[in-house]
Amino acid sequence: METPQKVRWMQDIFGEYQRYFTFLKKVARHEFRKSWFTRISTPILEKAELFERWVWEGTDIISKEMYTFKDRKWRDLVLKPESTAWVMRAYLENFIDEPQPVYLYYIEPHFRYERPQKWRYRQHYQIGAEIIGEIDPVLDAKMIYMWQSILDSIGLKWKYTLKLNTVWTQKEREKYIEALRDFFSNKKQHLDETDLFRLEVNPLRILDSKNPDTKELIKFAPKITDYLKKESKEYYESVKEYLDIIKVEYEEDHTLVRWFDYYSHTVWEFVDWSGRTQDTFCWGWRYDELSKLLWHKNAVPAVWFWMWAERLIESTMESWVQLKNKDKIHLYFIQLGDDAKKILLPLNIEARDKWLNSLLSLGTPSLKIQMKKANKINARFVAIVGIMEARSGICQLKDMETGTQVEVKIENLLSHVIEKIWDENLDFYSPTKDFIIVEPKEEIL
Amino acid sequence: METPQKVRWMQDIFGEYQRYFTFLKKVARHEFRKSWFTRISTPILEKAELFERWVWEGTDIISKEMYTFKDRKWRDLVLKPESTAWVMRAYLENFIDEPQPVYLYYIEPHFRYERPQKWRYRQHYQIGAEIIGEIDPVLDAKMIYMWQSILDSIGLKWKYTLKLNTVWTQKEREKYIEALRDFFSNKKQHLDETDLFRLEVNPLRILDSKNPDTKELIKFAPKITDYLKKESKEYYESVKEYLDIIKVEYEEDHTLVRWFDYYSHTVWEFVDWSGRTQDTFCWGWRYDELSKLLWHKNAVPAVWFWMWAERLIESTMESWVQLKNKDKIHLYFIQLGDDAKKILLPLNIEARDKWLNSLLSLGTPSLKIQMKKANKINARFVAIVGIMEARSGICQLKDMETGTQVEVKIENLLSHVIEKIWDENLDFYSPTKDFIIVEPKEEIL
Numbered sequence: 001m002e003t004p005q006k007v008r009w010m011q012d013i014f015g016e017y018q019r020y021f022t023f024l025k026k027v028a029r030h031e032f033r034k035s036w037f038t039r040i041s042t043p044i045l046e047k048a049e050l051f052e053r054w055v056w057e058g059t060d061i062i063s064k065e066m067y068t069f070k071d072r073k074w075r076d077l078v079l080k081p082e083s084t085a086w087v088m089r090a091y092l093e094n095f096i097d098e099p100q101p102v103y104l105y106y107i108e109p110h111f112r113y114e115r116p117q118k119w120r121y122r123q124h125y126q127i128g129a130e131i132i133g134e135i136d137p138v139l140d141a142k143m144i145y146m147w148q149s150i151l152d153s154i155g156l157k158w159k160y161t162l163k164l165n166t167v168w169t170q171k172e173r174e175k176y177i178e179a180l181r182d183f184f185s186n187k188k189q190h191l192d193e194t195d196l197f198r199l200e201v202n203p204l205r206i207l208d209s210k211n212p213d214t215k216e217l218i219k220f221a222p223k224i225t226d227y228l229k230k231e232s233k234e235y236y237e238s239v240k241e242y243l244d245i246i247k248v249e250y251e252e253d254h255t256l257v258r259w260f261d262y263y264s265h266t267v268w269e270f271v272d273w274s275g276r277t278q279d280t281f282c283w284g285w286r287y288d289e290l291s292k293l294l295w296h297k298n299a300v301p302a303v304w305f306w307m308w309a310e311r312l313i314e315s316t317m318e319s320w321v322q323l324k325n326k327d328k329i330h331l332y333f334i335q336l337g338d339d340a341k342k343i344l345l346p347l348n349i350e351a352r353d354k355w356l357n358s359l360l361s362l363g364t365p366s367l368k369i370q371m372k373k374a375n376k377i378n379a380r381f382v383a384i385v386g387i388m389e390a391r392s393g394i395c396q397l398k399d400m401e402t403g404t405q406v407e408v409k410i411e412n413l414l415s416h417v418i419e420k421i422w423d424e425n426l427d428f429y430s431p432t433k434d435f436i437i438v439e440p441k442e443e444i445l
Numbered sequence: 446m447e448t449p450q451k452v453r454w455m456q457d458i459f460g461e462y463q464r465y466f467t468f469l470k471k472v473a474r475h476e477f478r479k480s481w482f483t484r485i486s487t488p489i490l491e492k493a494e495l496f497e498r499w500v501w502e503g504t505d506i507i508s509k510e511m512y513t514f515k516d517r518k519w520r521d522l523v524l525k526p527e528s529t530a531w532v533m534r535a536y537l538e539n540f541i542d543e544p545q546p547v548y549l550y551y552i553e554p555h556f557r558y559e560r561p562q563k564w565r566y567r568q569h570y571q572i573g574a575e576i577i578g579e580i581d582p583v584l585d586a587k588m589i590y591m592w593q594s595i596l597d598s599i600g601l602k603w604k605y606t607l608k609l610n611t612v613w614t615q616k617e618r619e620k621y622i623e624a625l626r627d628f629f630s631n632k633k634q635h636l637d638e639t640d641l642f643r644l645e646v647n648p649l650r651i652l653d654s655k656n657p658d659t660k661e662l663i664k665f666a667p668k669i670t671d672y673l674k675k676e677s678k679e680y681y682e683s684v685k686e687y688l689d690i691i692k693v694e695y696e697e698d699h700t701l702v703r704w705f706d707y708y709s710h711t712v713w714e715f716v717d718w719s720g721r722t723q724d725t726f727c728w729g730w731r732y733d734e735l736s737k738l739l740w741h742k743n744a745v746p747a748v749w750f751w752m753w754a755e756r757l758i759e760s761t762m763e764s765w766v767q768l769k770n771k772d773k774i775h776l777y778f779i780q781l782g783d784d785a786k787k788i789l790l791p792l793n794i795e796a797r798d799k800w801l802n803s804l805l806s807l808g809t810p811s812l813k814i815q816m817k818k819a820n821k822i823n824a825r826f827v828a829i830v831g832i833m834e835a836r837s838g839i840c841q842l843k844d845m846e847t848g849t850q851v852e853v854k855i856e857n858l859l860s861h862v863i864e865k866i867w868d869e870n871l872d873f874y875s876p877t878k879d880f881i882i883v884e885p886k887e888e889i890l
Contacts, residue, residue: 003537003740004495007522010488012535014549018484026876033772034797036804039463043455043568044489044554045512045524050449067490069514072558077452079490090457092448099818101808104459109489109554113517123488134808138786142807145794153877238783246791295448327478338683341583346691349590352479359481362587363546363579373544431471432598 037103048076079111100133128306135301141242155321165256166236179222262289282307331358332379336386355426482548493521524556545578573751580746586687600766610701611681624667707734727752776803777824781831800871
C-alpha cells in the first residue's frame with residue numbers, strides 16, 4: 001500500500017522556495033508598513049452568497065474554477081479564489097465608521113480549481129493591498145508606486161514594464177458597449193466562435209481578441225474616447241501627471257480592458273518582458289461599484305493591487321537575486337554520548353543567550369556524520385566533546401577556516417569563540433526588543 | 446437586503462488583534478530559527494484518506510468536527526484540523542533521504558467544525574514544530590525548552606505550569622489497557638455512562654474521569670509502572686534529567702494521558718494557572734508510530750509541539766504585555782488641494798528614502814480633519830501645504846511636542862526635521878539588506 005500523497009497541483013513549501021517566499025513577504029510587509037497599510041486576515045471560507053454577488057456572466061470563474069461545498073447544515077461555502085469581495089465585506093463590517101480612506105493589506109492562501117500551469121497552483125498565496133473609502137487619482141498613483149517599490153526591492157527592477165489604461169466609469173462604458181455591439185453585429189460573418197460568444201455576453205472582451213481578422217476589424221470599431229465625459233478624461237490625465245511627478249514610467253495600453261462591471265477608471269499591470277512570454281507579474285485597478293453588488297446602499301470607492309506570490313517567488317529564484325544566509329553558525333557542538341549531551345545542552349543555551357549563533361548536533365552519535373554536517377552548514381568553529389572531554393573539562397576546538405585545532409577549557413569555550421569572531425559579527429536581534437513587557441507587581445507576587 | 450456576513454465563528458483579524466498576532470509570530474519564528482528549525486507550509490486541503498489513517502475510534506474528531514467535502518471529480522477532501530499527519534506526509538515525500546533528524550515548523554490556518562468557545566474559532570491558526578527521524582530524550586527536552594522560551598518571550602513567564610508525563614510505548618500500553626479493562630469490567634455498576642463508553646473503546650481514558658466515584662476506584666486500579674520495561678522508565682528519567690540540567694521546572698502529572706495509539710513516551714502541557722480555568726496554553730508529545738498508520742514500512746520517530754495561536758494572542762492581550770509602536774511618525778504632511786499633493790507626493794517618497802517615518806495625508810481635504818488625524822497618530826512634526834505655500838515654496842512646520850510653529854522652505858523641510866529628531870531616531874531597517882541582488886551585467890545591458 002502506498003503512503004498517502006498530497007492533492008495534485010498543490011505543493012509543500014519548504015527549503016529554498018520557502019526562503020524566497022519569506023524574502024518576498026518581508027519586503028512586501030515593509031513597503032506596506034512604510035505606507036501606513038495595516039494587515040487584515042479574512043477567513044478562507046466564506047458564504048457562497050458573497051461570492052455570487054461578486055462574479056456573474058462574462059467570467060468563467062464561478063462555473064469551473066471554484067472550490068465550493070456544503071457544510072453540515074447544508075449551507076453553501078466557498079474557499080476564497082481572491083480577496084476583493086472578501087475585504088470589502090470585512091470593510092463594511094468593521095471599517096466603515098473609521099477615518100477614511102482605510103489602508104489594508106493581506107497575505108493569504110487562496111484556491112482555484114483550474115487547469116494547472118507553471119506557478120498556478122490550486123492552492124496559492126496572494127499578496128494584495130487596498131485603499132478603500134475615497135476616490136482620488138493620487139491614491140491610484142500612490143498604489144502603483146508602492147508596488148513598483150516592492151518589485152524593485154525583490155530584484156526585478158529591470159524586468160518589467162508598467163502598462164496603464166482607463167476603463168472609465170460604468171455608465172460611459174455601457175454606452176460604449178452598446179456602440180460596439182451595434183458595430184460587430186453587422187459583421188458576425190467575420191467573427192470566430194469565441195468572439196461571437198463575447199459579442200453575446202460582453203462585447204468589450206472582443207478588444208482582447210487574438211484573432212488576426214478581428215484585430216483588423218477592431219481598427220474601425222468605435223473608440224471609447226468618443227463616449228467620454230470630461231471628468232473621466234481629467235481623472236486619467238491626473239493619474240498620469242502624478243506618475244510623471246514621482247518618475248514612474250508607464251506604457252499606455254488601451255487593449256488592457258478588464259471585464260468586471262464594477263471596475264472604473266484606472267487599470268494597470270506590471271508585465272514581465274524578460275521571459276519567453278509576455279506574462280503579467282501583478283495587477284491593479286480601481287473599483288467603485290463593488291460595494292453595491294454586496295447590497296450596500298452606497299458605492300464605496302476603492303483601489304486594489306495584488307499578486308500571486310508564486311509568480312514572483314519563481315521569478316526571483318530564476319533571476320539574479322541571491323539570498324544571504326543570515327544563519328551562519330559560529331560554533332557547532334559535536335557530542336559523543338550522553339555525558340557530552342548533558343554538558344553541551346546547557347552550554348548551547350548559554351551560547352545563544354550570548355548572541356552566538358551556535359548549534360548542538362543531537363541524535364546521530366557518529367563523529368564522521370557530525371563533522372560532515374558541520375562542513376555542510378559551513379560552521380566557523382567546531383567543538384568536539386566525548387566522554388573523556390566531559391570528564392576532563394577540556395575539549396578540542398577546530399577553526400574550520402584555518403584548519404587549526406586547539407585545546408580549550410569547556411568553561412572558557414564561549415568567551416574564546418566570541419573573541420575570535422568579534423562582537424560585530426554577533427546578531428543582537430530579538431523580537432522582544434520591539435515590545436514592552438510590563439513586569440507584574442503586587443498582583444502576582 | 447443586508448450585506449453578506451462572514452461565516453459564524455470565524456473572524457477577521459486586524460488592528461490590535463493583528464498586532465499581537467504579529468508579535469507572537471515574530472517571537473516564534475525567531476526561537477525556531479535560533480534552534481535551526483525551518484519552515485514548511487503544507488496545503489490546507491488534503492485527501493481524506495490521509496486523515497482516515499490518522500484518526501480512528503476513541504476520538505470524536507472525524508465524525509463531527511471536520512470540514513470534509515468532495516471536489517468536482519468526487520474525491521474526498523478535508524480542510525486540515527491539525528498538522529501532525531500532514532507534516533508526516535510531507536516528510537515521507539520530501540525529507541526521508543535528508544540527514545536526520547529533520548527540524549520543521551509551521552504557522553498555518555486550520556479548521557474545526559466544533560462548538561464555539563472562547564478563543565476556539567472554526568478557522569484558527571496553529572503554530573507547531575516537529576523533530577522527525579530520531580528518538581532521543583534530549584530531543585524531547587530541547588523541544589520543551591524551546592517552547593518555554595516562546596512563552597517567556599511573549600510575556601507569559603509567570604503564568605504557566607509545565608505538566609509532564611509518559612505514556613510509554615504502544616506495546617506496554619496495550620498490556621496495561623488489558624489490565625485496566627479486566628479491573629473495571631468487574632466494577633461496571635460503579636461507572637457512569639461516559640466511563641462505560643470509555644471502557645468499551647479505550648479504558649485508558651477512564652483515568653481522565655471527572656466522576657468522584659470513579660476517581661476513588663482509580664486509586665485501586667493497576668498502575669502503569671507495573672507493566673513497564675526498563676528502557677521506557679530510563680527514557681522518561683532521562684528526559685527529566687535533561688530538564689533539570691537546563692533548569693526547566695515541571696510538575697509530574699500521571700493523569701496526563703492522551704489517547705491516540707501512536708503516541709509514545711513523553712507527553713506534556715503548559716497549563717495556564719492565572720485564569721479562572723486551568724486551561725492549557727499548548728501541548729506536546731512524542732509519536733513514533735504515526736508513519737506506519739500512513740502505510741509507511743517503518744516507524745519514524747518524532748516529537749511534536751503545537752499551540753492554537755488565538756489562545757496565546759488572547760492571553761497576551763489580557764496580560765501585561767504592551768506592544769511598542771514602532772511606527773512613530775516623525776513628519777506628517779497635510780495637503781490642501783491638488784497643487785500641494787503634487788509637491789508633497791514626491792517629497793514624502795524622498796523622506797522615506799532618507800529613513801524618515803513620514804506620512805502624507807491623502808484624500809480628505811479639510812484641515813481640521815487632517816490635524817485631528819495628526820494628533821491621533823501622535824506625529825512629532827506636521828507640515829501644512831496649501832495653494833499659497835505651493836506657490837511660495839515656504840510652509841508652516843508645527844512641532845507637536847512643544848507646540849511651536851516655524852516657517853521653513855519646503856526644499857529644506859526634510860533636513861530641518863532630521864536635524865530635530867536626531868539620526869539615532871531614524872529606522873534604518875530594510876529587508877533588502879538581508880539579501881544580495883547581483884546586478885545584471887552584459888546579459889541585459
